[in-house]
Amino acid sequence: MRNKLINRILHLSRPKKRAISVATDFALLSLAIWAAFALRFESVGWLPSERQLWVSSATVVVTLGAFVKLGLYRAVIRYISEHAFLAILIGVAFSSIALIVLGFVFQALVPRSVPVIYGAFAFILVAGTRFAVRAVVRRRGDRSKDGVLIVGAGLKGMQLASALSQGVEYRPAGFISMLDANHKSMIGNLPVYSLEFIDKAIRELDVSRVLLAIEESDPVNRKELMRTLEGLAVPVQTVPSMSELVAGVARINDIRDLEIEDLLGRDPVRPDTATVSQSLYGKSVMVTGAGGSIGSELCRQILRHKPRTLVLFEQSEFSLYSIERELQSINQIEGLNVSLHAVLGSVIHRRRCETVMRAFGIQAVYHAAAYKHVPLVEHNVIEGIQNNVFGTWHTAEAAIAAGVERFVLISTDKAVRPTNVMGASKRMAELVLQGLAQRQSKTVFSMVRFGNVLGSSGSVVPLFRDQIRDGGPITVTHPDIIRYFMTIPEASQLVLQAGSMGQGGEVFVLDMGEPVKIADLARKMIHLMGLDEKSEEHPEGDIEIIYTGLRPGEKLYEELLIGDDPQGTAHPRIMMAREVSLPWSEVDELLSKFSKASQTFDCGYAVELLKEARTGYSPNSETADLVWCNGGQRVESDGGGKVIHLK
Template identity: 55%
Template sequence: MLAWLLALPRSAKRIISVAIDTFFLIFSVLFAFILTQDGDTLQLQKILLAFVVTLPITILVFTRLGLYRAVIRYVGQHALGAVLFGIVFSAVLLAGLFALLGVHNRTSLVVVYGLVALVTSGGIRLGARMLFQPNNNSHKTRVLIYGAGSSGRQLAQALLNGEQYQPVMFVDDDTTLQRSTILGIPVSSPDGIANLVKQKNIGRLLLAMPSASRSRRREVLDRLGDLPIPVLSIPGMSDLVDGSMRIDELQDVKIEDLLGRDPVAPVKKLLHANIKGKVVMVTGAGGSIGSELCRQIIRGEPVTLVLFELSEYALYAIERELKLIIEADGLEVKIVPVMGSVQKQARLETVMRTFAVQTVYHAAAYKHVPLVEYNVVEGVYNNVFGTWFTAEAAIKAGVETFVLISTDKAVRPTNVMGASKRLAELVLQGLAQHQSKTRFCMVRFGNVLGSSGSVVPLFREQIRKGGPITITHKDIIRYFMTIPEAAQLVVQAGAMGKGGDVFVLDMGEPVRIADLAVRMLHLMGLEVRDEQHPSGDIEILYTGLRPGEKLYEELLVGNNVRQTDHPRIMAADEVSLSWQEMLHLLSRLDKACSAFAVEDIIALMRAAPTEFNYTSATSDLVVTAACSLELKQQIQSVSDISLKGFASGKIAQADKQIA
């Protein structure tokens, strides 16, 4: 029977609803007559005459109020409000007609009619909702909602109408809400949350605090860290407002909430100084940092943004994304996608001259520590000479500002990647002293969340696969920052440079990687498996430090640091070389790279003022494989052959074979 009713077309359901309302309204007026009148036939005739006029008007009012558009299974406050308003209107109209017709005891008659009609018409709808939507939630996961504010209430309402989660309890810090009931769900204090999880058999905890600051969210997450259930979060307020996500689209807790660092509002003057109305170029535009720089830059209203990228797919992806943003936000920015390598100065100079580039953000680099250790020559060529060639091209093309994206690994480096980035800094410091056409500066910061090579997505993937989580050392610590914040600070720091400046971003407190992994596990409702907890879910394996990796990173070489116009940007005064000294070093480094002399490359980087503490054995894969003197000599001879001679030899050999 229920299935048959549910399968009826919408028009048939509306006719049934009108018929039921008509029946109960007639019942209500007859019941009121029997209860309040003495059975006078003449009075009954007057009452029925008045009711015949009132009934179609009441049904029409119900219709205009949308009562027959409401789905009975999901009837809510709006539908019940429509019933109340319609019955009150009907009773008032009926009272007026009774007065005109001279009906006796009309006040008690109208009151009884209104009450009976309200109980029957409203009650039948609530009863139908209970009938069509039985309260059988045994298949749903029982959840506790942290936050009984407007977002928490909206979430609870959405979940009650859904098929996955059953909200059974709110907790909120607001003492005025505690011991109350919202949507039939009790509200309690967060102090007893651990007991509530056990008593109520809670399977998930949902964080409904989209507008709370990160520091506040971190306080809450610290309180929830030891609970044996997963913690999920509703989308942020910006996602809810722009409609990109619904309130019931639950997601894993963001790692930036664990860090608890609130972003600082940008200084608009600094944000627009090198961008607004200018032609801007980003090298490595398709990378994690480069692509976020591009997103920030187009909102700064440049005339043109030149995307310089070696990877074809990365260039395609970022160009497509930026054009969608420009179209959606109504921006007027010309996007120029250019393929090329930063190791080709002529290509760089041509691009910069052609498009009259005024600001360059140099984000192109090899930054994965172990991979650069395995490929020393390419790492040095790309990071050191690529920066030099890009900088020289900028000078010749008349670029006004050049900003290098550096790294905390450049400070007292223990790996080739860090040392190569410190040499890149020295190149720009030397050029800043040597000329005044282009203003050079560099911005140094630590790890960014979500970048390629970041531990956070790696840990998530390992946890979802059931482990183990791999960490190089139990005591290793790192600084973390979100990519958008890092990119925004880079743009602002670049506007403060006077020439050769080294800017250091305030990265907040360092994070112990092992602690980060444990907290991620706990928030997913899992436990670490170790000697103390042999029945835990996922094991953490310590694999040992990788080549060139150190336990902690630093941001400053010395103590000569000063504050700037931005609270999270510092300027460092550090040792540098004159341009003549730097040229001599680059010449020797070029020869060592051309000869694949990795040991000489390491020695030259150590000799420079980099404080390079290279304790690892040479781990370049090619050099390691070239274990015999004969093979090394073959490599040396190949490096001396020019590309033209090599090609000519191959062509001659092919002609000989054909003949």
Template identity: 60%
Template sequence: MNDQLANALKKLFELSRPQKRMISVTADLTFVFLSLWAAYALRLETWLWRPTWNHLPVFFVTGVITIAVFVRLGLYRAVIRYISEKALMVVLAGVVASGLSLVVSGYLLQAMVPRSVPVMYGSFLFIMVAGTRFGFRALINRPMEKTKGRVLIVGTGSRALELHHALIQGTEYRPMGFVTLDSKKHRSLIAGFQVYAVSHLKKAVNEQGIQRVFLALDDNVALSRKELIRTLEELQVPIQTVPAVSELVAGTARINDIRDLDPAELLGREPVQPSRGPTKDIVQGRAVMVTGAGGSIGSELCRQLVQEQPSAIVLMEQSEYALYSIDKELKAIVSAQGLSVNVHSMLGSVLHRRRCEAIMRTFKVDTVYHAAAYKHVPLVESNVIEGLQNNVMGTRHCAEAAIAAGVNRFVLISTDKAVRPANVMGATKRMAELVLQGLSAHQQGTIFSIVRFGNVLGSSGSVVPLFRDQIRSGGPVTVTHPEVIRYFMTIPEAGHLVRQAAAMGKGGEVFVLNMGEPVKIADLAKRMIRLMGLSERTGLNSDGDIEIVYTGLRPGEKLYEELLIGDNPVATTNARIMMAREACLPWAEVRVLLEELVQASQQFDCARVVQILSEAPTGFSPQHVLQDELWSVSGNPDVPAVAEALPNSSNIYKFPV
């Protein structure tokens, strides 16, 4: 029987579009006559009723008008496989028009039409026309529905309903119900699907055979994210989410673009609410510039700054592709939201002082957010001179260009690794802080400030994308040490707080962001494994899916990071932002250190660079032997001699201006 039905449906699908429309018209015309006969038979209480010659013209006219109205309303253009509930309104409008035509034609042709007949006729016709279409839709889609993945949607707001409708029309997932955060809504129905309270989530997953859970919570929903994530961890099915509202508005994502949990959701952190007062005052109607605009922090700053409606935003980036990507994204946001913001994309390095100054003068930049830096600890350990150039000399040249161009504010994005650094990257960032503090005291025209924070989840080099890739490839997940602890912040959080700290700056301050509770990296790895629907493989659970392997601390890596060099930080008007009490050097002493570093760099003397950074008041205490690959391969102490032997060796590592 099933085979015969499948063959019949197959033949029906193979018909041409005009043939299918003709079948629909014939069926609807038949429904009109059946509905008219049934309405009269019911009204006259006899199933043996036969139409009189006066009724036949009325039936004919009603049928023709009904089909004409359905054609006009576009009912026959709809593909039954994808027909939606909106078709019910089309059918209803056609049925009402058909009922009116029955009354009018009966009056004009002097045929008996009792008052109850049009009502019963319309009811019968609506049931037949709409019922057959939705019945065929269910019959056609039934085999496809069986192959779809069964999912639950966490949320009952507009985003959850949009996702539900998108999945119904799609071919991958089959929604089986909703999960509400309001226990009072438990066992209610939305769009014909049952709603479960969070406390019944595990039971619903087991009963419905759920294969995935999608998070589709509206932004204004009040909830404890930590508790929700803890509940979802226990389900042992993949947990995924839908794009943020900002991405939907910008047109960079669709509601059915399902993806893994965002870093903020992994941490269960409450989002930082942006404060648009002081930040808007220093941005709105002014030109702002972001160096390293294509990086993780730089690009997020750009997204947030453009919402403050500056007159222009200048993007400076040395990576062509990264600059292209953020330029395209920002212009899409500006166009979608109708913002009057000019976006200028400049290729170049912060090491080129004259280009920095030319850009700042040309676009009359008021505030510079200096996010350009090399931040990956092992890579900077292996490329000492390049790390020094970009992080220290690039900061100096960009800052001096800002002074010369009359920039009002200059904000350095620093790192917690600058506190008592154990690696070259941290030492160069602390040196960059000293450069800005020295310049701040040396002049009065530009307000220099520093914002220091810890690891950013989801940034380039972050453990989250690394762990995610390792889990998808079947493991193992590599963690350096079982006890390694880090402070974490999401990229949007960091962007909001950097902008707020920038507005507080008076000159030379080091602002430290409150990173919340530290996170053990091993625990984060375990949580990601569980939230991706897998289990950890251990000695006690040899059947687990993913193993965690501890590889040992990398060169220059600490077990834990700090945010303050001194004690007793000063509170600010924002509870998430503190101001550090830290010593600084006068510009004359900083300049001497910079000249020594330039000379060592020109000679490609990595050991000397490390020595100068160690002797400077950076707190740098190297924990291992020099790791620079070129230095090591070339035979450590002989590298300066090799550099001297190269053509034009006097120009090597002279920093461009």
């Protein structure tokens, strides 16, 4: 019966609810005045005189008018905040003064203590009823909400708790503090536990998930934190970073799966922002492959260093449209005033690249355009070489001709002792730039080599996440396969850092810490999503991991250095590789041979050239090009416009 009555009241129209609030306040204020007089005269049966009745009635009407003016009746009671205390306090203070003034005007007996007593009663009744109603309504709503435990008892955690309280999905049940001293304290009406007692908190508070809301400035051991969270029986999720909140691209209650840098269990590498900014501020910059994973993040970070001009060079129309729209929005919201230009084009077209660079007076080029997916390049050998080798060469020659000051190549750890065409083609691209760096000194060439980029297109993390959501199984190629990992922002920061440090021909690598076993990463994702691994030992588990075998060109582990004697740089986490290079005459001769192999679609010859080029290429399988292996023909020209088909 009571629930039905509450539901009926909650579903009334706004005018009717306001009328009930006004009527209730009229009754409560009248009661407060009577109680004040009765307490003063120490008589429960006190009745007002005619003048006192007029004063009391006028005071109540004036107070209601003050509440209307203060906007108290526009506030929705179920969402009323502590700021309403101030409005009620001001209204009640005005009401007490009105009682004194009206008593004087009507020449009624109003003892000096009555306005004070009345003000206290009025505040308690008006404020108390509102917050009591809010508590009742919220408690009814909370029964249908999932309880959550918030890791982080700072400003970000409190903002999250407040936002969730206003929502309809989750109910904040408590906090986990990184400081042991905060254990058993209270924030608002929510208990605080230390990280050591997180299992106890989950049991006692009956929560269904854990949300990370840790301040970026907090000194947190990520590896230890992840190890603790992995063992929990509930899923672990996170909320946006403070930079996303400030930029307005996310809200504090936008709950999502754990960030990729959290899965790494290590602190990200921080760049020397002053040095990077000096190399970009007020400059004209071009990013090739601007719509890709690395290219788009490079554009975001370059934009915030306020270059004069930023040219987005991309062959995919949709990718170019997407990144241009995003950057234009950031540019406008943050008032950066950068001149943005979206240019369609392919890096293998040298004249197009040079024309663009001259048109916009480009001073720095970040070359992120490449085919990087190992199996796809293995199945499309000639296209991989065209894009990765010739695309780099043509763009670099265009940069020299256009007078570009700096040219930075985004390379890969797969270029070190490669076992696949993708890695070998990227190592060949490095040799091309090293040769060009020796041939001339006007354009400074440098290369940045890093490991797998989590979260990029083709990354294992989104793949594993989709497989877990589909109920499994998770597919891993080999139980012992390991990789170095870094996030897209880290990779982009390293590229920008290297671009400011390069003197000509250097290969920069990042000290990426310990490599990660892919199978362990899969298990970590299973556990952090609140599930159990299914195996022979635990057949009742949720998600199974199956091993599919190494793919063509794939190896168990990757390396970042060819040699064993890296040289330090000004940045403590960036090293410079000491590696062999070829004179430009040899590189030029190799490029001529690669050109012939491409024109004739001779995949066998192209693979042999990759070995001959001293790239360290050692394939671990036969040539797997799909067209070549299915009877594709080589095509040659006789030089006179006729085409000869050769089997």
